Amino acid sequence: VTEHPVIDLLPEQEGVINVDMGATMRLGDYFAELTPxxxxNKLYGSDAIIERHRHRYEVNPKYIDEMEKAGMRFTGRNKNRMEIAEIPGHTFFFASQFHPEFKSRPNRPSPPFLGFVRAMFKKNN
Incomplete structure (x- = not known):
């Protein structure tokens, strides 16, 4: 237990006894709206995406305003859930709640992975 649970259990996980949590995750494809x-938005070339999830934790909504005041931007949202976080001005800061590797393929890398490689290439050349 921590005094400041910035990352916390999903609300539907609270009270679940830590015995057999196999079926209690947020699993599957979920929609996210991207900030123009x-x-x-630039990586995906779209205003909305669908990505695969497998987790039982999320950004605690109680801390979102404080994090945004400190400079973090939540640029992908599914209703009141934060799906993507960015830090403007950073060479490449892209944090996702979903798993982009689930859809990535050798001949078609996921946009965040391709974007990271391109950003590092640009930085070093």
């Missing part, structure tokens, strides 16, 4: 002009 954001890194996510």
């Amino acid at each position: 002009g954001s890194l996510a």
Whole structure:
């Protein structure tokens, strides 16, 4: 237990006894709206995406305003859930709640992976 649970259990996980949590995750494809002009929007070339999830934790909504005041931007959202976080001005800061590797293929890398490689190439050349 921590005094500041910035990352916390999903609300539907609270009270679940830590015995057999196999069926209690947020699993499968979920929709996210992307902020126009954001890194996510540029990487995906779209205003909305569907990505695969497998988790039982999320950004605690109680801390979102404080994190945004400190400079973090939540640029992908599914209703009141934060799906993507970015730090503007950083060479490449892209944090996702979903698993982009689930859809990535050798001949068709996921947009965040391709974007990271391109950003590092640009930085070093």
